[in-house]
Amino acid sequence: MTPTRTLSCITPPFILTRLLDSDNVEIRQAALATLLTTAQLRGERSVRGLIAGALATPADGRRSIFDCAHSTYLPSARLTRSENDEPVQDASVNRAYDGFGTTRAFFQEVFGRNSIDDRGLPLQGYVHRGNRYNNAFWDGRQMVFGDGDGQVFLDFTGSLDVIAHELTHGVTEHTAALEYHNQSGALNESMSDAFGSMTKQWLLRQTADQADWLIGAEVFTPHIDADALRSMKAPGTAFDNKLFGRDPQPDHMDRYVQAPDTEDGDNGGVHLNSGIPNKAFYLVATGIGGNSWEAPGHIWYESLKASTQTTDFQAFADTTYDKAGTLYGADSREQRVVKEAWAGVGIQITTAPTLGRG
Amino acid sequence: MRLSLATRGGMAAPIARRLPPQVLDTDRLPDDAVRELRRLVAAASADPGGAHPAPPARDAMTYTITVDDGPRSATLVSSDTSMSPAFAALLDHVQRHLG
Incomplete structure (x- = not known):
């Protein structure tokens, strides 16, 4: 039988996990570091899972670009490019990704704002929305772009100020x-x-x-x-x-x-x-x-x-x-x-x- | 059967409202396409979704589809962020035929 070791920790894990949701980035990082240390020592599966969740939590405006494949139903869209992924074949996806990155950097470097909500809200973009769709919009959580009808309008991801316009609606x-x-x-x-x-x-x-x-x-x-x-x-x-x-x-x-x-x-x-x-x-x-x-x-x-x-x-x-x-x-x-x-x-x-x- | 599609709102709202409604006359469509269109109209009429964009939406578009089918006439209204799957299917079908 493996002896059970119990480590004392002055801050209970449930408080540490609550601190992962803190507005203060230093508090979040300190809580995460403490949990990591204690979990390494304890090897507890539950705590490891919690930390994995915290690490997986998108932060600092992590980008995800989805291809709607001309559908209007966003949940069916396919994730095509995520943060740190290499460019893909689809130019609309890359323009949305780059446009989000530029706008995110603009707000961060000029105003010290961490993404849309100043708390690192993930940036989600949907391209190729609908059929001949002449628009771009912010739906309250994410940004959506149409390809245009090809007669009057072109792809709305072609304009950086349009991408930044929609992101600013979120701000x-x-x-x-x-x-x-x-x-x-x-x-x-x-x-x-x-x-x-x-x-x-x-x-x-x-x-x-x-x-x-x-x-x-x-x-x-x-x-x-x-x-x-x-x-x-x-x-x-x-x-x-x-x-x-x-x-x-x-x-x-x-x-x-x-x-x-x-x-x-x-x-x-x-x-x-x-x-x-x-x-x-x-x-x-x-x-x-x-x-x-x-x-x-x-x-x-x-x-x-x-x-x-x-x-x-x-x-x-x-x-x-x-x-x-x-x-x-x-x-x-x-x-x-x-x-x-x-x-x-x-x-x-x-x-x-x-x-x-x- | 005759369908007209008027679009309002969106990032280019001042332009959208000046463009005339687009009209689809089914006389030129094959019978099976007309049957499919009638099926889509019936489904969208039963459940068009919300008539207005959800409150947090910005730059969303609103669509008005008017259907004249012999003595019957119907007007369906919904928007980018509130349309039902049935309305979306009808809108997609109409836009594809208009294209």
């Missing part, structure tokens, strides 16, 4: 959780465009003056006369053609679109009125100068985190002014540029922040 959901209608919804869209464009600029090392400020420049077929889905620099100018007319995005509150809060009305024009805060961010970035992801990006990121579900344009503008003062000083050049930028789109900063107004 917004885990911060302000801006409601997806009317002004809060337009702000939600604008956050995705702003951080999507910044991701591309960061990768290309472009200054605000050098960037094209286009969203989805790569999603149209060559037959379509369109620069992109949207222009942050000049909302309302991204396209003008016989097939779907002129870009309807406003660039100023004077041209704010009062659309019905229905799906037919794009939930109050969330993809239309986003042109107004988009233009404001462009004006801030070019007004401050240099790289958009530096002072302008930090002002916007801190303001996003300070916003609520019902934050409207005025409240967000006031918050950016407040954050510019906190980060760079009251009456700093950055703060003055923020004020001028919002005035440029018809929003006057009020001195008292008005967060929470719906």
